[in-house]
Amino acid sequence: MWTLTGALSAVATLGGVVVWQNTYELREEKVSLRHDGKLLDGVLARPQRGEGPFGLVVFVHGDGPVDATQETFYRPLWESFARAGYASLSFSKPGVGGSEGDWLDQSMTDRADEALAAVAWARKRPDxxxxxxxLWGASQAGWVLPEAAAREPGLQFVIAVSPAVNWLRQGRYNLLAELERDGATAQEKEAALRRRETTLDLLKSGASFAEYRTAVGDVGDMTPGRWAFIARNHRSDATADLRAMRGTPLLLVLAGHDVHVDVADTEAVYREVLPAESLTVARYPDAAHSLVDHDLERSDWRLTATAVFAPRRLYTDRFLADQARFVRQLDTGREAP
Structure with missing residues (x-):
């Protein structure tokens, strides 16, 4: 009986820790936006105290079927912005959660339209x-943020986390980096590059998914919808839009262990195109592409335990605080860190 009592007490204690660690200093409100004839389901997360009006960070997702909270992992970011006096606004992608449509039907311009619709919606609110x-965006958002900012010069800032510049360069880098990480042989790398060239030739010729499947055989996790999405977007390059948004303050966030994005290429282009006074570069040498600590990401049990018991610690050291400091210092007129 005493053993059972002790076990139940431990479970109750752990449960309390989980609830405490997953409780944030935020006031979350479910919101919706009708855009392009479809209803988008979202969350507005305001600071816990005060009536505003608050500054606002509009979230632009990376690749994949992302819901408004990124399966709760946006909340540590929302809380960091709230402590700087900013609300956060995020909508589930079309076809995800309560949002209508299909995100695979979108181009990067469609995604920029959606981000700007969220900005226009927010400007009507008195708080x-x-x-x-x-705008805050990660990964694939690197092709969305510059276009949106180029079209809306009234934005206060852009935060670009792990963005690429050119879709095709990014794809080649990602392929080789993952092969290198997995210990692929020279022959395996050559075969993968040949397959990639075949795929690019098919994309350039406007081939259907059936033609792609016939040409490559095993299509892996490629679907007809995903093939159409890649065909629609594989020519994306952010350079011209970056040049067009020259005056908007931008925080470029780069990870030291990024197998998805060539951070050296990204930084070189951003520094070449954007004025030095509008660009702040923050590097996190211990971070993976997701800005989660690299060593933590490589351990499944540690990653799971941290996500459950200490979700704020998922992100690499200084990342959350630096996001808040960037927007706070824009408000005070001082230079960003």
Missing amino acids: IDGRRIG
Whole structure:
């Protein structure tokens, strides 16, 4: 009986820790936006205290079927922005959660339209300061943020986390980096590059998914919808849009262990195209592409335990605090860190 009592007490204690660690200093409100004839389901997360008007960070997702909270992992970021006096706004991608449509039907321009629709929606709210709205986006958002900012010069800032510049260069880098990480032989790398060239030739010729399947055989996790999405977007390059958004303050966040994005290429292009006074570069040498600590990401049990018991610690050291500091210092007129 005493053993059972002790076990139940331990479970109750652990349960309390989980609840405490997953409780954030936020006021979350379910919101919706009708855009392009479809209803998008989202969350507005405001600071826990005060009535505003608050500054606002509009979230732009990376690749995949992402819901408004990124399966709760946006909340540590929302909390960090809330402590700097900013609300956060995020909508589930079309076809995810309560949002209508299909995200695989979108181009990067469609995604920029959606981000700007969220900005316009937010500017109608009395608790949001329309002069203090910026965009935060990760990974694939690297092709969305510059276009949106080029079209909306009134944005206060952009935060680009692990963005690539050119879709095709990024794909080649990602392929080789993952092969290298997995210990592939020279012959395996050559075969993968040949397959890639075949795929690119098919994309350039406008081939159907059936033609792609016939040409390569095993298509892996490729689907007709995914093939159409890649065909629609594989020519994406952010350089011209970056040049067009020259005056918008931008925080470029780069990870030291990024197998998805060539961070050296990204930084070189951003520094070449953007004025030095508008660009802040933050490097996190111990981080993976997701800005989770690299060593933590490589251990499944540690990653799971941290996600459950200490989700704020998923992100690499300084990342959350630096995000908040960037927007706070824009408000005070000082240079960003």
